[in-house]
Amino acid sequence: xxxxxxxxxxxxxxxxxxxxxxxxxxxxxxxxxxxxxxxxxxxxxxxxxxxxxxxxxxxxxxxxxxxxxxxxxxxxxxxxxxxxxxxxxxxxxxxxxxxxxxxxxxxxxxxxxxxxxxxxxxxxxxxxxxxxxxxxxxxxxxxxxxxxxxxxxxxxxxxxxxxxxxxxxxxxxxxxxxxxxxxxxxxxxxxxxxxxxxxxxxxxxxxxxxxxxxxxxxxxxxxxxxxxxxxxxxxxxxxxxxxxxxxxxxxxxxxxxxxxxxxxxxxxxxxxxxxxxxxxxxxxxxxxxxxxxxxxxxxxxxxxxxxxxxxxxxxxxxxxxxxxxxxxxxxxxxxxxxxxxxxxxxxxxxxxxxxxxxxxxxxxxxxxxxxxxxxxxxxxxxxxxxxxxxxxxxxxxxxxxxxxxxxxxxxxxxxxxxxxxxxxxxxxxxxxxxxxxxxxxxxxxxxxxxxxxxxxxxxxxxxxxxxxxxxxxxxxxxxxxxxxxxxxxxxxxxxxxxxxxxxxxxxxxxxxx
Numbered sequence: 001x002x003x004x005x006x007x008x009x010x011x012x013x014x015x016x017x018x019x020x021x022x023x024x025x026x027x028x029x030x031x032x033x034x035x036x037x038x039x040x041x042x043x044x045x046x047x048x049x050x051x052x053x054x055x056x057x058x059x060x061x062x063x064x065x066x067x068x069x070x071x072x073x074x075x076x077x078x079x080x081x082x083x084x085x086x087x088x089x090x091x092x093x094x095x096x097x098x099x100x101x102x103x104x105x106x107x108x109x110x111x112x113x114x115x116x117x118x119x120x121x122x123x124x125x126x127x128x129x130x131x132x133x134x135x136x137x138x139x140x141x142x143x144x145x146x147x148x149x150x151x152x153x154x155x156x157x158x159x160x161x162x163x164x165x166x167x168x169x170x171x172x173x174x175x176x177x178x179x180x181x182x183x184x185x186x187x188x189x190x191x192x193x194x195x196x197x198x199x200x201x202x203x204x205x206x207x208x209x210x211x212x213x214x215x216x217x218x219x220x221x222x223x224x225x226x227x228x229x230x231x232x233x234x235x236x237x238x239x240x241x242x243x244x245x246x247x248x249x250x251x252x253x254x255x256x257x258x259x260x261x262x263x264x265x266x267x268x269x270x271x272x273x274x275x276x277x278x279x280x281x282x283x284x285x286x287x288x289x290x291x292x293x294x295x296x297x298x299x300x301x302x303x304x305x306x307x308x309x310x311x312x313x314x315x316x317x318x319x320x321x322x323x324x325x326x327x328x329x330x331x332x333x334x335x336x337x338x339x340x341x342x343x344x345x346x347x348x349x350x351x352x353x354x355x356x357x358x359x360x361x362x363x364x365x366x367x368x369x370x371x372x373x374x375x376x377x378x379x380x381x382x383x384x385x386x387x388x389x390x391x392x393x394x395x396x397x398x399x400x401x402x403x404x405x406x407x408x409x410x411x412x413x414x415x416x417x418x419x420x421x422x423x424x425x426x427x428x429x430x431x432x433x434x435x436x437x438x439x440x441x442x443x444x445x446x447x448x449x450x451x452x453x454x455x456x457x458x459x460x461x462x463x464x465x466x467x468x469x470x471x472x473x474x475x476x477x478x479x480x481x482x483x484x485x486x487x488x489x490x491x492x493x494x495x496x497x498x499x500x501x502x503x504x505x506x507x508x509x510x511x512x513x
Contacts, residue, residue: 018053020119028111044102062438141197145205202227231389273362297323305374313366316357320345371399372421
């Protein structure tokens, strides 16, 4: 709904959040002192009221709690809220010890924590209900190119998008649609299978002219459009509009940080990595002792990766696999349930403890705290053959975490991770780095995002386009079934436009649910 994309709504919710925080702490004091708050406690409370508002606004923002436009489940909001409030409590205690000018009873903090989580979650549930009522589970028409990667996209839509999207029809668009000079999909009502579609979903690889016509027609019909952007389209979001006489042109700058941005980023890297190393000393020492004690080999694993501008550097990690794991196989991506991973290594990988030694790489200037993850030259050479834009991610320093690591997981394809990496580079700001560092906490505590590549997924899991996609166990009920069956077992004609005429192609057409 457009309502949830308006800035004024975020401001209104921010004011309600800060007001709710104030009321929660006031209620906690009332309960502790049975309605008779001592004057000194009341004066102390008034002293730290401004900190309540400031910390609420900053921490909620960093944990993405003012993003109402996305299709997120209430469970995700609750998870973010609880973690945000734990950080809030820790920050308030630090402020208390720092200023030493007000008292902060533990019982008040705990009671206010429960009250505020209940209030803020209830407020967001209300907004979620309004959004669901306004949009609900919307009938969705999906246009795909007919490539193997479409199966993976449809599987994700069925599994993760089910609360929001009801796929009623999937149509394929020919690669050379319109080349013969005939009409394109979208020109004329005779060629459209809109039905009761409320959302149009455009997959990757749909030809630009076909996609343009579908988007035009969707706009005329008042239909929402969801699309997976091509790589060049990610740059248009921040393109500068210029005028040459009466010509409107877009200026697109190379995907790299400016000198002031690099200076600020380096300052943040030095300060934060030094602090994190001090805080992580017990974990570093424990891992340094446990790894060699539980499996043969050294604690640290050193591997050559490519950094900014393709310069090689030696990346440090705690060893999470058996010694010489790739001696017989060569470079291989870790799989889900990989037998090479040790017991201690599995825990370290799920909590990202194995990555902590890379803080030394950050201090040395070889890496940044936030940026695209560094890869080996072997995999980069493969990805560059299939993804020409892959070299753009080498325009900045690799990072310990990044937008792709926060928004995706280990099993996300290289193409989709590249989209996030390019979006990060194009939208870089110091504030974005801080936001991603906070949201990395959510990832560290989520084991789902720490899984390895699915066994058997092969190149598809690595993200190489054109590779095979793992079919659903029951082809008739999974994403593959969407491309093979209509209701019951009757095939339906596809909207494959060749020379302007629909061609019956049941082997690549989805049906109605």
